Amino acid sequence: MIDIDRLSPVPLFRQIYERIRAAIAVGQLRPGERLPSARSLAAQLGAARGTVEAAFGMLAGEGWIVPRGAAGTIVAPRLGPAPLAAPRPRIDLPAADPMPRPFRMGLPALDAFPRGLWARLVAREARALGFSYPDPAGDHGLREAIAAYLAVSRGIVCLPGQIVVTAGYQGALSLIARAMIEPGTPVWIEDPGYHLTRLGLAAAGARLVPVPVDAEGMRVEAAPEPARFAFVTPSHQAPLGVPLSLPRRLALLSWAEANDAAIVEDDYDGEFHYAGRPLPALKSLDRGDVVLYAGSFSKVLFPGLRLGYLVVPARLVGRFAEAAMRFTAGCGALEQRVVARFMSEGHFARHLKRMRGLYAARRAALATALADVFGGGLRIELQSGGMHLLARTDAPDTELVALAEQHRLAPAALSAHAVAADCGSGLLLSFTNIPETQATAMARALHQAIGHHL
Amino acid sequence: MIDIDRLSPVPLFRQIYERIRAAIAVGQLRPGERLPSARSLAAQLGAARGTVEAAFGMLAGEGWIVPRGAAGTIVAPRLGPAPLAAPRPRIDLPAADPMPRPFRMGLPALDAFPRGLWARLVAREARALGFSYPDPAGDHGLREAIAAYLAVSRGIVCLPGQIVVTAGYQGALSLIARAMIEPGTPVWIEDPGYHLTRLGLAAAGARLVPVPVDAEGMRVEAAPEPARFAFVTPSHQAPLGVPLSLPRRLALLSWAEANDAAIVEDDYDGEFHYAGRPLPALKSLDRGDVVLYAGSFSKVLFPGLRLGYLVVPARLVGRFAEAAMRFTAGCGALEQRVVARFMSEGHFARHLKRMRGLYAARRAALATALADVFGGGLRIELQSGGMHLLARTDAPDTELVALAEQHRLAPAALSAHAVAADCGSGLLLSFTNIPETQATAMARALHQAIGHHL
Numbered sequence: 001m002i003d004i005d006r007l008s009p010v011p012l013f014r015q016i017y018e019r020i021r022a023a024i025a026v027g028q029l030r031p032g033e034r035l036p037s038a039r040s041l042a043a044q045l046g047a048a049r050g051t052v053e054a055a056f057g058m059l060a061g062e063g064w065i066v067p068r069g070a071a072g073t074i075v076a077p078r079l080g081p082a083p084l085a086a087p088r089p090r091i092d093l094p095a096a097d098p099m100p101r102p103f104r105m106g107l108p109a110l111d112a113f114p115r116g117l118w119a120r121l122v123a124r125e126a127r128a129l130g131f132s133y134p135d136p137a138g139d140h141g142l143r144e145a146i147a148a149y150l151a152v153s154r155g156i157v158c159l160p161g162q163i164v165v166t167a168g169y170q171g172a173l174s175l176i177a178r179a180m181i182e183p184g185t186p187v188w189i190e191d192p193g194y195h196l197t198r199l200g201l202a203a204a205g206a207r208l209v210p211v212p213v214d215a216e217g218m219r220v221e222a223a224p225e226p227a228r229f230a231f232v233t234p235s236h237q238a239p240l241g242v243p244l245s246l247p248r249r250l251a252l253l254s255w256a257e258a259n260d261a262a263i264v265e266d267d268y269d270g271e272f273h274y275a276g277r278p279l280p281a282l283k284s285l286d287r288g289d290v291v292l293y294a295g296s297f298s299k300v301l302f303p304g305l306r307l308g309y310l311v312v313p314a315r316l317v318g319r320f321a322e323a324a325m326r327f328t329a330g331c332g333a334l335e336q337r338v339v340a341r342f343m344s345e346g347h348f349a350r351h352l353k354r355m356r357g358l359y360a361a362r363r364a365a366l367a368t369a370l371a372d373v374f375g376g377g378l379r380i381e382l383q384s385g386g387m388h389l390l391a392r393t394d395a396p397d398t399e400l401v402a403l404a405e406q407h408r409l410a411p412a413a414l415s416a417h418a419v420a421a422d423c424g425s426g427l428l429l430s431f432t433n434i435p436e437t438q439a440t441a442m443a444r445a446l447h448q449a450i451g452h453h454l
Numbered sequence: 455m456i457d458i459d460r461l462s463p464v465p466l467f468r469q470i471y472e473r474i475r476a477a478i479a480v481g482q483l484r485p486g487e488r489l490p491s492a493r494s495l496a497a498q499l500g501a502a503r504g505t506v507e508a509a510f511g512m513l514a515g516e517g518w519i520v521p522r523g524a525a526g527t528i529v530a531p532r533l534g535p536a537p538l539a540a541p542r543p544r545i546d547l548p549a550a551d552p553m554p555r556p557f558r559m560g561l562p563a564l565d566a567f568p569r570g571l572w573a574r575l576v577a578r579e580a581r582a583l584g585f586s587y588p589d590p591a592g593d594h595g596l597r598e599a600i601a602a603y604l605a606v607s608r609g610i611v612c613l614p615g616q617i618v619v620t621a622g623y624q625g626a627l628s629l630i631a632r633a634m635i636e637p638g639t640p641v642w643i644e645d646p647g648y649h650l651t652r653l654g655l656a657a658a659g660a661r662l663v664p665v666p667v668d669a670e671g672m673r674v675e676a677a678p679e680p681a682r683f684a685f686v687t688p689s690h691q692a693p694l695g696v697p698l699s700l701p702r703r704l705a706l707l708s709w710a711e712a713n714d715a716a717i718v719e720d721d722y723d724g725e726f727h728y729a730g731r732p733l734p735a736l737k738s739l740d741r742g743d744v745v746l747y748a749g750s751f752s753k754v755l756f757p758g759l760r761l762g763y764l765v766v767p768a769r770l771v772g773r774f775a776e777a778a779m780r781f782t783a784g785c786g787a788l789e790q791r792v793v794a795r796f797m798s799e800g801h802f803a804r805h806l807k808r809m810r811g812l813y814a815a816r817r818a819a820l821a822t823a824l825a826d827v828f829g830g831g832l833r834i835e836l837q838s839g840g841m842h843l844l845a846r847t848d849a850p851d852t853e854l855v856a857l858a859e860q861h862r863l864a865p866a867a868l869s870a871h872a873v874a875a876d877c878g879s880g881l882l883l884s885f886t887n888i889p890e891t892q893a894t895a896m897a898r899a900l901h902q903a904i905g906h907h908l
Contacts, residue, residue, distance in 0.1 A: 018772050021615055064615065100586060110585050122788065123577035131564050131756035132554060161475055161518065167621055170783050174628065178657055183637055199780045203632055205659070302585035304787035318472050326653045329624050332786055333758035334576065 004045055012047055012405055016055035024064050024075055032077045035065060048406030101410035102442045103429045105388055108299050110433060112358055117347060125337045136324040138165025139336035145343035146309055154270065155284030156293060158311050164320050165331050168308045169268060170196060172294045175310065176264060177204035179323035188230040190218050192417035194238040197231050210419040213237055217244030220251045230263045234282040235270030239417045239428050241383030241390055249282050256290040263291045269299050271352050273385035274360040289313040297339060299387065300352060305335055365436040369443035377454040388430040390414065393454060397425040400450045407449040458499060466501055466859055470509035478518050478529055486531045489519060502860030555864035556896050557883045559842055562753050564887060566812055571801060579791045590778040592619025593790035599797035600763055608724065609738030610747060612765050618774050619785050622762045623722065624650060626748040629764065630718060631658035633777035642684040644672050646871035648692040651685050664873040667691055671698030674705040684717045688736040689724030693871045693882050695837030695844055703736055710744040717745045723753050725806055727839035728814045743767040751793060753841065754806060759789055819890040823897035831908040842884040844868065847908060851879040854904045861903040
């Protein structure tokens with residue numbers, strides 16, 4: 001009845017939720033109709049009962065289904081205008097979740113964000129807010145603050161006018177696609193690599209050319225065919241965590257200059273480096289002005305902001321300003337001003353410094369705990385930076401992830417990041433939201449979930 | 455030296471600003487080089503001196519150029535890291551503008567927005583904010599509030615799950631393009647029509663099929679060829695202001711049902727109707743579930759929010775949820791919650807009611823003043839709703855707009871909205887930001903700028 005895709009990056013509970021919601025929406029499930037129990041549906045799907053219950057919880061919270069206790073669960077009898085008084089979902093929806101599921105990738109430490117300070121800045125800026133259309137390329141004060149930060153922290157010298165504020169990394173990707181990528185344009189992508197880059201480029205009609213990644217990052221010389229763009233994660237390759245080596249950086253820049261190509265540097269977590277100072281950005285070596293640098297506030301502040309930015313080469317300033325005006329009309333004014341204030345008042349630099357210390361401690365604690373609990377069953381690859389550990393294993397990683405999900409743990413599968421080449425099996429384990437005091441307990445919980453399968 | 459495009463929707467001062475900025479960025483103008491004076495550049499371009507000065511003001515504010523008094527203006531000698539202490543631009547940039555230029559289209563009354571109330575709600579929500587990734591399809595409370603509002607005010611019955619919150623209308627357009635439009639897909643658009651719809655669809659690779667518009671809206675029966683989509687503005691056609699008549703509405707719906715096509719209803723200003731109640735949305739007649747309804751908060755709240763929404767047919771819920779997850783990762787969490795609160799506490803309905811009264815008064819005052827001042831030189835077409843007047847004229851409207859711009863007035867040219875067919879000459883004059891007490895003065899200012907040319 002429900003088809004689910006275990007290789008999808010979409011969590012299982014969400015897939016189940018979407019399928020049932022769609023079935024009700026199209027009338028395949030009728031008002032008043034009884035649903036199978038969570039237990040029996042879980043058995044049918046080979047999923048954990050908790051996974052199905054999470055999906056049911058979301059559906060009930062949105063008023064699609066009604067739990068009737070011992071009488072089972074039915075499709076809501078009256079699907080009319082919004083059930084305004086419906087109870088809000090109680091399960092750990094991403095947006096409302098105080099602590100995310102253990103090991104969940106891509107989130108900064110949600111327990112360590114200075115909420116009170118942020119709320120005060122928001123309140124202050126809200127009183128002085130302009131209400132008209134914002135500058136499509138971004139709030140000017142924010143662009144100034146970003147330029148100053150990049151010069152000091154990432155070795156990038158640019159003018160505020162070269163910065164375009166975007167709706168996170170995905171907004172930056174969309175804007176690049178709109179401004180520069182024609183259908184059929186060949187683009188080098190990392191293999192393995194970040195799936196949202198792949199999906200965004202594919203949707204723009206780009207021809208994806210996977211280039212293998214080894215311990216020094218993208219193997220520029222091994223690219224199977226020419227391209228007009230290269231999308232890379234030089235600070236810590238996503239997902240392997242290795243930095244792009246200096247020879248490879250220079251080779252990539254030479255390639256772009258010689259071939260009139262452009263490089264997009266996705267610096268999603270470049271700030272989080274634990275051995276010495278963060279590496280300067282690839283963009284800092286860019287004498288030919290061939291690099292577009294994409295930064296995001298999702299990891300260094302919080303993802304609910306949906307703010308990021310692009311540094312574009314001087315020759316492309318006009319083209320990107322035009323694209324922003326035509327295709328986005330810019331980002332919300334209020335939070336741009338709050339981020340600008342957070343940066344210009346020095347809070348940002350302090351927050352980054354605190355997070356580097358916190359993450360170094362959480363990373364070490366989790367790595368130690370995993371080694372203690374698993375012995376050789378998981379081989380931890382401790383890279384010099386980033387927000388997750390890579391634990392190699394010989395067991396099939398997608399099966400391990402499915403097992404972990406049944407225990408409400410959220411590691412990701414390395415193999416799901418492969419494009420054309422096999423990158424082996426491994427678990428990606430984020431440590432950012434696991435306090436040191438919980439590291440051993442979480443390692444044990446993971447062992448309980450998957451240990452018998454290694 | 456500088457090429458400007460008088461037909462572009464981009465204001466002249468902004469075009470000049472962009473061109474000079476690009477010339478400096480690419481090194482065509484070198485550090486320390488002297489610029490022509492505003493007076494002589496204005497003469498070269500046939501623009502007003504004030505227009506050039508506005509561009510210079512922005513450039514100086516961003517640190518690209520340095521005014522040296524009697525010694526003229528030079529390109530900044532040192533273009534290094536961000537000039538953090540640079541003075542902020544003092545000219546009326548859209549984002550910071552307390553009152554926009556007279557007649558400027560597309561803005562709600564910025565002087566009548568309840569700023570204090572808004573700031574209080576923002577401050578309250580900021581303290582309770584979740585920091586993780588928001589639901590890509592939108593904050594659940596906001597979707598509930600929108601569904602309830604649509605049922606009461608626009609005659610649309612839908613579930614919160616059918617609503618996707620977007621980054622304004624342009625975000626909705628992008629999402630539709632990503633989810634549904636393949637390169638080459640034929641799409642009916644209104645002729646004349648809204649240029650951003652045209653640009654967004656063209657960028658998505660759609661084949662645009664202009665369909666003529668008359669006094670009853672889109673002439674469905676006059677479409678020159680079949681299509682898979684129709685993009686329409688049924689409440690008040692943009693730019694002509696006429697509502698789509700009931701027979702045309704039914705014809706359009708029948709067409710879509712018979713041809714397995716979809717209609718996108720852009721209801722940008724449907725709330726502002728001055729003769730009786732607002733017309734129900736086209737979507738309210740949609741028995742076949744073929745209409746995607748696009749609403750925006752830019753006109754009913756304020757554009758700096760960058761929030762809008764789509765109501766999608768039940769069968770497309772899953773596809774749009776997937777597209778939102780892949781391509782946008784959602785909108786900022788904070789302001790979604792503020793809007794939800796503004797709606798659920800009743801402020802939204804009160805604000806709309808107030809604005810309908812205010813706009814009716816401002817519209818009547820401006821129409822009267824224009825008739826008094828211009829006599830028959832401008833023929834006012836007073837439609838039943840909307841946020842602007844259409845003033846027909848026999849003089850070429852783009853020339854009138856250029857003249858008005860020299861007096862810092864911002865009417866728009868009707869002819870710039872034409873696609874394939876000639877729609878005649880006329881000025882689009884927004885009344886939303888012209889208080890009744892200023893209507894006569896503004897009509898006179900416009901007459902002074904263009905009267906001799908009629």
